[in-house]
Amino acid sequence: MSLTDSFAQRAIAYYLSLNVPDNLPTGVSAMNPYADPTVQDIVRQFYTKFYSDNRPRVYILGINPGRFGAGVTGLSFTTPQNLARYCGIPNDLAPTPELSSRFIYKVIEAFGGVEAFYGRFFLSSLYPLALVKDGKNYNFYDDKATTNILWPVMIEGLHQQQTFGCDRHIAICLGRKNEGFLHKLNEQEAFFERIVSVDHPRYILQYKSKAIEQYVDTYLQVLTDAINL
Numbered sequence: 625m626s627l628t629d630s631f632a633q634r635a636i637a638y639y640l641s642l643n644v645p646d647n648l649p650t651g652v653s654a655m656n657p658y659a660d661p662t663v664q665d666i667v668r669q670f671y672t673k674f675y676s677d678n679r680p681r682v683y684i685l686g687i688n689p690g691r692f693g694a695g696v697t698g699l700s701f702t703t704p705q706n707l708a709r710y711c712g713i714p715n716d717l718a719p720t721p722e723l724s725s726r727f728i729y730k731v732i733e734a735f736g737g738v739e740a741f742y743g744r745f746f747l748s749s750l751y752p753l754a755l756v757k758d759g760k761n762y763n764f765y766d767d768k769a770t771t772n773i774l775w776p777v778m779i780e781g782l783h784q785q786q787t788f789g790c791d792r793h794i795a796i797c798l799g800r801k802n803e804g805f806l807h808k809l810n811e812q813e814a815f816f817e818r819i820v821s822v823d824h825p826r827y828i829l830q831y832k833s834k835a836i837e838q839y840v841d842t843y844l845q846v847l848t849d850a851i852n853l
Contacts, residue, residue: 630678631746631789632671638784639667639698642752645777649769652762655695655754662717663698669713670699674742680791681746682850683816685806686798686824688751690761692720695754700747701728701825710738727825727836731843744851745796748785750778750806765805782815793817794850799824818853822846 644654657663675681686700694700696717697707703725704717710729732741751774755762764774786792795816797803803821810816823832828839 630676631681632675632677634788635671635675635785636668638788639752640664644753645773647773648755649767649773652755652757652767652770655691655756657694657696657698657754662715663696666707666713666715666717667698670702670707670711673711673713674738675746675788678789679743680789681742681744682791682794682796682847683785684745684747684796684798685802686724686747686749687763687765687802688749689754690722690724690826691754691756692722693725693754694749694752696720700749701725702747712738723829724825727829727839730836731840731847734840734844735847745847746785746788746790750782750802750809752781765801771805778809779813782809782813786815793853795819796846796850797821799827820846820850 639658642656642658644656648654658667689695689700693703697704697715699707701724702711703720703722704715705719706725706729708714710732728747732738735741751764755764755770757766764778765771792815795806795818797806797819800821800823802824803819806819810819822843823839828836832839
């Protein structure tokens, strides 16, 4: 199989073609790490390492990236330090605090490690770029104007992402509020046959930190059920 026919190459081409929208509401901005040659190289390394095949993956979809995870590395829920520690991809990016990344990599390790996890799953978001307002993370659904502007972009983006190699039987949604928007998108476009939802990693670490191991077990059950459909 030629690499040009792989999940990896399709994903790389998609991410490296992303552009920042020029019509966001006043005060809301998007971060495009993919314009940075360092991040471009990281994206190529990551997808080539874990996705150089045509196996379908179950998609796990968040809201939009945080400024300290994919907003820096270009990889969903992955900080520079976790990229090096777990994925074996050294980098010179400054370490960043990202609660969601800490939890996701606990789940990945519990599932069997990065090779096992990324061999079956693809982590992404409904909107692929980090959004910021007043120097803080912002969600695409935090105001109606932003939601409306990004809605067609999300539709087009999800259609493109499905071409990488998507198992359309099921999608896993991260976040209860995100769930409503993914269901609406799915009703409109029929992306997936079924959607299951779990609490968002940031919510878990911020508000339910004493029950982290229980949440890890919940995630593992959802992941196992998804690949056994």
